[in-house]
Amino acid sequence: MNKILLKIRKRILRAIDKHQLTKYQANYFYQKSLKKHLLSLPTLPPYHSNLLRIINKEGVAITTLDKLGITSSSDIFTSAQSLMFKISQNTSYDPNQFVIHATPQQIIEYQEIFLWGLDQDLLNLIENFLGLPVAYQGIYFRRDIANQLEIGSRLWHIDQEDRKVLKIIIYLNDVNEDNGPFQYIPKYLTSEIEQSLQYRTGYVRDNVMQGVTSSEVYKSCTGIAKTVIIADTSSIFHRGKPPINTDRFTIFYDYTSRRHKQAFHGTSILAYSDLHILSKNLSEKQKRCIFW
Incomplete structure (x- = not known):
């Protein structure tokens, strides 16, 4: 088409x-x-149950790869560091560009990064959040450039893909206030701001946001490498704060239900044939999360 x-x-x-x-x-x-x-709905271990409670209340839970307890986490972090080095060598980007993504070929080369998002314990947590079978929308391996541009996902927005959208973000380098933390406005305030702005969809510039609320309510998710942020991005205003000092490297994992509210919003960067190759050793339950 x-x-x-x-x-x-x-x-x-x-x-x-x-x-x-x-x-x-x-x-x-x-x-x-x-x-x-x-x-x-699958039964969750106590730590994951607590994470779920925090996500439902606040909109965001912060943990680490070690605490999350996914068995393949050490493998994917080692692979991510190798891929991070390759992407950091790219210096030929447009000055108006704010992010560089790993290519589909690189994702396939480091397939363990993609497959981490299909760990069954992780899927169980996500299914309990969604209340429905999980659709794995794929990943973005990102290098956010320290150029202070305020465009795209660096502007405030609420994800519209589904009634509930869950994103898992892994920091691959240390992230402080000056190199691009994920920022959000708590759930209870987001609904008030939506009404004030008469927000429906799209992006909101920071100066507009500060016209209806104080920047003191912004929550910055800072943390060392291996920090994991689990965010209900369909219920909170959020953005990536523009990095000032150094580039930020992250992996974003995206999930919705299979009853996709707007099915034309698919996010996977991988071709159908590539997904078949990546899924050859997965269980039928995991495969249904990809080919829903």
């Missing part, structure tokens, strides 16, 4: 999605699905 037809298709789907009857029906079936799946 060419780009023009794809844009037309997306415009039509958005118009349908916003229609009152469509919204009513979608919400009815969503609530019905939640009730049906409630008894199928």
Whole structure:
């Protein structure tokens, strides 16, 4: 499908999605699905249960790779450091560019990074948050450039892909206030600000945000390498604060339910054939998270 037809298709789907009857029906079936799946939710260990409680209350929980207890974490951090070195060698970028992503070929080369996001213990935590079977939208391996540009995801926004969106962010280098921490506004304040701004979708500049709230309410997620941030990005205003001193290196893992509110929002950077190669040794349950 060419780009023009794809844009037309997306415009039509958005118009349908916003229609009152469509919204009513979608919400009815969503609530019905939640009730049906409630008894199928997997049991969580105490530490993951506590993380879930914090996410539901605050919108964000902060932990570390070690505390999270995923068995392959040491392997992926070693691989991530190798990939980080390769991406850091890239100096031929546009001065108006604020982020460099690992290529699909690099993700396939370091496939253990992609596969970490399909660890069954991790999927169990995410399924309990969503209340529904998990759709793994894939990953972004990012180098955020220290150029102080305020564009794209460095502006305040709320993710719209689904009713609930969970992102897991792993810091690959130490992140302080001056090199691009993930920032958010707590859940209880976000709803008030949404009303003040009459926010529906899109990006909000920081000077506009400070017109309706104080920057003192901003929460900066700082931490050393291996810090893990688990964020309900569909319920909080959030952004990546522009780095000042040094580049920030992160991995973003994206998840929604399989009852995708807007199915045209798929985020995977990998081709279908690549996903088949990566999934060859996965369980059927894990595969369904990719090919939903």
